[in-house]
Amino acid sequence: MVARVPKFSRIQPEMRREELVDATLRCLAQHGHAGVSVRKIAAAAGVSIGLINHYYPSVDQLISHAYEKLSGGIAAHLMEVSAGGATPRESLSLFIRESFGPGIFDPPMLGVWVVFWSMVRHSADMQAVQQRTYAQYRQVLERYLGDLAGDSGLPPVNIQAAATALNALLDGLWLTWCLNPKDFSVEEGIAMCEGWVDAFAAGAFAARLNIPGR
Structure with missing residues (x-):
């Protein structure tokens, strides 16, 4: 006797959450801040509002x-x-160029970032995520910049402040380009960041901002 195959199967909770998160990202990319809506996210995911509420008691938790x-x-x-760079300088160049790559540096993706950033000040969940993920970025930049400072024979420099400055430059260029892509080209954006790193390696940052690290 052939065993009967169930007509329907229940999706595992983690898989369902991932589906809802993916639908949220699509919704924000399409609608911007107006996509911060359980109704629109439910429509994008093809599920009921009740199902979203079952997995995420608040829209803030889903967005975060x-x-x-x-x-x-x-x-x-x-x-x-x-990590594929042979030297710290090459690693920084790879980091910078990939930050302007097609999978990251495109209008829908940057539009999603703008929504996220706008919510950080008003959501404890978003603030917690921002602090964790920002620390990841900064730690990578701190490592490369610290190694570059050593290779360049620089005097003691506040590497944390330097990493914050480079990360702020990248974020600022992302935001500027999102608001008006005609302001600069991808290659110009890369050149701006590479110029900053060149100035850092030449000692400009150490001379201007020699604040003890925290």
């Missing part, structure tokens, strides 16, 4: 999960790519 997935995925990708 999406934020962590996107940010963590990009951080892991940048770390993997930049």
